[in-house]
Structures are given as structure tokens and as C-alpha cells.
Amino acid sequence: MTELRWGIVGTGGIASAFTTDLLATGHSVAAVGSRTESSADDFASRFGIATAHGSYAELVADPDVDVVYVATPHPSHAADAQLAIAAGKHVLVEKSFTVNEAEARAVQTAAADAGVVVMEAMWTRFLPHMVRVREIIADGTLGDVRTVIADHGQKLPSDPQHRINNRELGGGGLLDLAIYPVSFAVDVLGLPSRILASATMSGTGVDRQTALIFEHEGGRQSMSQSAIDARGPVRAAVIGTDARIEIDSWWYSPTSFSVIASDDSVIERFEQPVVSRGMQYQADEIERLIEAGESSSPILPLEESVAIMGVLDEVRRQIGLSYPGE
Known part of the structure; x- marks a missing residue:
């Protein structure tokens, strides 16, 4: 090359x-x-x-x-x-x-x-543990994949002038934090056919805390929550009829996970060191x-990135969040 x-x-x-x-x-x-x-x-x-x-x-x-x-x-x-x-x-x-x-x-x-x-x-899409997650789903280990659950709550700066709290700079949890579980849900289950969003706004007019429920093809569901002022477990799971994947904390960064059967026995434990941040x-x-x-990448097609922005547009419509110039 x-x-x-x-x-x-x-x-x-x-x-x-x-x-x-x-x-x-x-x-x-x-x-x-x-x-x-x-x-x-x-x-x-x-x-x-x-x-x-x-x-x-x-x-x-x-x-x-x-x-x-x-x-x-x-x-x-x-x-x-x-x-x-x-x-x-x-x-x-x-x-x-x-x-x-x-x-x-x-x-x-x-x-x-x-x-x-x-x-x-x-x-996140390109990290080794996510590559392996997609392989496990594809080989049928989980059975019929039904649900994706992900948390992304962080304790971020409270200064009203900080970018994360500034609506003019696209602040709030949606574009910085919720984008991770939304992209993950789409990666596993495809684009949602139905969106239900609820949020609490901050004093500066950005989304402080947001909960999302998506319905995907075949009645499958994804659920996520994000927050800019409260540290959550930052864990995720993919649940199927035969087994589930439980991804450890900071699930969207290099981490480990377990594949657990319906009887709670561990099928696989994935741990792989990553150079630098990943x-x-x-x-x-x-x-x-x-x-x-x-x-365009088969792992993250450009058309999918565009469509995900459409999903976030609908979330913002439901929670009443707009950005300057819109």
C-alpha cells in the first residue's frame, strides 16, 4: 500500500x-x-x-x-x-x-x-471486540436476536459555556453520547421502523438525559439511555433466544465481553489488548x-451514516430540540 x-x-x-x-x-x-x-x-x-x-x-x-x-x-x-x-x-x-x-x-x-x-x-464499529460481536451474531450462536440494550451516561462538565452544554455548538447528549448506542442498534438490528424518544432538557436548552426505544424489522427492539450529568454503567447487551452477549463497561471503546447461554453458562469470554486508544x-x-x-465501507456505509442522522432528526423532533439555523 x-x-x-x-x-x-x-x-x-x-x-x-x-x-x-x-x-x-x-x-x-x-x-x-x-x-x-x-x-x-x-x-x-x-x-x-x-x-x-x-x-x-x-x-x-x-x-x-x-x-x-x-x-x-x-x-x-x-x-x-x-x-x-x-x-x-x-x-x-x-x-x-x-x-x-x-x-x-x-x-x-x-x-x-x-x-x-x-x-x-x-x-466503535471497527474495534476488535465489535468485529467479534458481529461474527458471533452472524454464526447464529445467539439464536434469533431480539434486543439490544446500551447505556451511555457520563458526568461531563457543568459549565454552561462548555461545548457540551452549548446548543449553538450542537451540545447535549444526543450528538455526543446517544449517537453511540443508536449506531450500535442500527449495526445489529438495522434502521428502526418506529421511534419513541423522551428527554429532560438542561437549563441551557440541550438534552440532559434521553431515553430511546426503537422498533426494528420483525418486532425486534433496542433500548438506550444517555445522560451528560450522571455516570451510568456504560454497558451494553445483545440478547437472543439462545444466548446473549454482555459487553463490559465503556462498551463502545476497547473492552471485553462474555457470551452467555440461556442457562447462564459462559460460552465465550473475549479479551484482546488494543494498542493505544483504538x-x-x-x-x-x-x-x-x-x-x-x-x-463506501461495508462496516459503516455512508448511506447508513446519513440515515442515522435522519433517525436523530426524528428523536429531536419528538423531544423538541433544534439547533441554530434549522
Whole structure:
């Protein structure tokens, strides 16, 4: 494979985590771009990146960059992705993919027109334990899969000015936390045919706590809850008629799980150490797509990322949450 060179758009915490994993696993990071030269310079210095750009436009125009990682706040994802697409770059867009389905569809269309690969950075899908979960489901060990349950409650900063509490920045649990169990449910059971959502809003107008029940094809169900101010067990389960998978805490990050039969005997215990944080697997996948000349990942098709934004649109309609400009 030809070594593909990454450009990082944004210099926040998630950009740092992803860059750390890229460098720890042999990927090439050629440049970083920020809204200010000082921020780009600081990021480049910390990670030993050769080139720092004081604007996103300069970053995507850099001829030494092949693929761009968009790590800006949610409301900027669509515009920043399209900026990179217009420059002919392949793009990995941090989840949630955009803030709504209309934006997601526009990015998808732009990518198709430009002939570049665009993928959502839902890193959980590509982790070793999730690869094994899908194998177990496919081989019939669980019998008829009936239910997916997932929790994602965290104790996040309460400062009203923090991004997570700022509606103008796409704050709240939905786009940051609930996106994980929603994507997981769709991965296992397909898109929902019926959606029931309930939420409690914060004083800043974002969803503080949200509970979701989805009905999927064949009467199957998924249930999830997310919260930005209360740490939950952060566990998940896939339940079938013959057995279940219980995924240990921080289920969406590298972790372990057990396959348990209906009589509570353990069929399989999965434990596999992962280098660094594990975000490199999504980078491996988009690089594979680029090298193979494929346009969309079978693990996370772009059309599915777009459709998931439509699911979240319906959740927001039910709980009365809108973002500026909508």
C-alpha cells in the first residue's frame, strides 16, 4: 500500500486522541490546520507534525495531504467536510457525521460528485471486540436476536459555556453520547421502523438525559439511555433466544465481553489488548477503501451514516430540540 498522508482539521481533545493513535500505529500525519496559527503551531509541536496551517482552507489545499480528518464541533462538520471534498481530499468526519440528515445528504452528494471517499468516524464499529460481536451474531450462536440494550451516561462538565452544554455548538447528549448506542442498534438490528424518544432538557436548552426505544424489522427492539450529568454503567447487551452477549463497561471503546447461554453458562469470554486508544482501526478502514478504489465501507456505509442522522432528526423532533439555523 502507498502511505497515505493525513491532515488534521481542528486541534481539540478528539483531534489529539486520534493523532496519538495514528502516530502510535505507524500512520503518517503530514499537517494540521486550525483557525489560528498559534493553535496549529502548538499542536504540530506536540506531535512532531511537519506543517501547521493557520486556516482550514490552507490545510485542505496542502498537496502533501491525501486524507483529512474533521475534528471540529458538530455544526462545522458539513462545511469543513465539503471544504476538503472540494479540494479533492478523502475525508473522515468525526461523529456525529453532521447535525441533521439534510447536511449529511449534501456531504454524501458532494463526495459522489468529486469521486472521493467520505466516512463517519464512528470508531466503535471497527474495534476488535465489535468485529467479534458481529461474527458471533452472524454464526447464529445467539439464536434469533431480539434486543439490544446500551447505556451511555457520563458526568461531563457543568459549565454552561462548555461545548457540551452549548446548543449553538450542537451540545447535549444526543450528538455526543446517544449517537453511540443508536449506531450500535442500527449495526445489529438495522434502521428502526418506529421511534419513541423522551428527554429532560438542561437549563441551557440541550438534552440532559434521553431515553430511546426503537422498533426494528420483525418486532425486534433496542433500548438506550444517555445522560451528560450522571455516570451510568456504560454497558451494553445483545440478547437472543439462545444466548446473549454482555459487553463490559465503556462498551463502545476497547473492552471485553462474555457470551452467555440461556442457562447462564459462559460460552465465550473475549479479551484482546488494543494498542493505544483504538481509533486507528477506522483510519485503517478508510485507507483500505482509498487503496482499493471503493467508495463506501461495508462496516459503516455512508448511506447508513446519513440515515442515522435522519433517525436523530426524528428523536429531536419528538423531544423538541433544534439547533441554530434549522
